[in-house]
Amino acid sequence: MKTIKRQSMLYKTGVEYGDYTLNHVQGCAHGCKYPCYAMQMAKRFGKVKTYEDWCEPKLAENALEILDKEIPKLREKINSVHLCFTTDPFMVGYPEVSQMSIEIIKKLNAFDIKCSTLTKGVSPIExxxxxxxxxxGITLVSLDEDFREKFEPNTTHFAERIAALRNLHDAGCYTWVSIEPYPSPNIIEQNLEDILKAVGFVDKIIFGRMHYNKLVTEYKRNKEFFNRCANIVIEFCSKNNISYHIKKGTKSST
Known part of the structure; x- marks a missing residue:
């Protein structure tokens, strides 16, 4: 696996449900085609030139050394650290990434700093x-494998994601699901309640609409659709004592 060196790791996130984050990999082999906002930003700022460049990830080889310097300075400001917003901490086909992610979490936990993870791979039982x-957490926007192969071509199967997360839940861990970016019916016809039932064991669900895809904007009733979906999530979570968060911009006036 190719490597890079970074000057810094921890930074304050602008995401409404986040605190601090770090991204110890540049690029992501999963190659999501929603399109991927992280890839768009990487291209905009000259970090990668093509989709192919993005799909060839580079590991920050000095991540742990940087954290040794940054954690003591920032520990009083940090409530939690998220792995990751612009890459995947348990990237399929790259055990080096998973190993580094676990070491990073251990280092942060040693300072009593809570971590959260989000993956389209397999969450390791370790x-x-x-x-x-x-x-x-896992990202899960469908149960349809044809959809996954088209929009998340190099990720792990949906059933494997759910099973690995269920194993962590059964081991007493706090688990969550991000149902984002959720597609409109002209992209795929599916039952949101089926997805919710498949992950009904989790502690928290985050729901958000698909953005940056012209098919969504072309769907004339998209506002009504996403409002209805958000209400389905709220009702399901309320009935099953699950925490929830509806992403900003998902619900709107019709």
Whole structure:
């Protein structure tokens, strides 16, 4: 795996449900085609030139050394650290990334800093041996494998994601699901309640609409559709005692 060196790792996130974050990999082999906002930003700022460049990830080889310097300075400001907003901490086909992610979490936990993870890969059971304050999540916007192969071509199967997360839940870990970016019916016809039932064991669900895709904007009833979906999530979570967060911009006036 190719490597890079970074000057810094931890930074304050602008995401409404986040605190601090770090991205110890440049690029992502999963190659999502929603399109991927992280890839768009990387191209805009000259970090990668093509989709192919983006799909050849580079690991920040000095991530742990940087954290040794940054954590003591920032520990009083940090409530939690998220892995990751612009890459995947358990990237399919790259065990080096998963190993680094676990070492990063251990280092942060040693300073009593809570971590959260979000993956389209397999959440390793080793996470269950770390701090019980941590929160482990998967992205799940469908149960349809044809959809996955088209829009998330190099990710792990949906059923495998769910099973690995269920194993962490059964081991006493806090688990969550990000149902974002959720597609409109002209992209795929599916039942949101089926997805919710498949992950009904989790502690938290985050729901958000698909953006940056012209098919969504071409769907004339998209506002009504996403409002209805958000209400389905709220009702399901309320009935099943699951925490939820509806992403900004998902619900709107019709």
């Amino acid at each position: 996470l269950s041996q770390l701090s019980k304050k941590n929160e482990y």
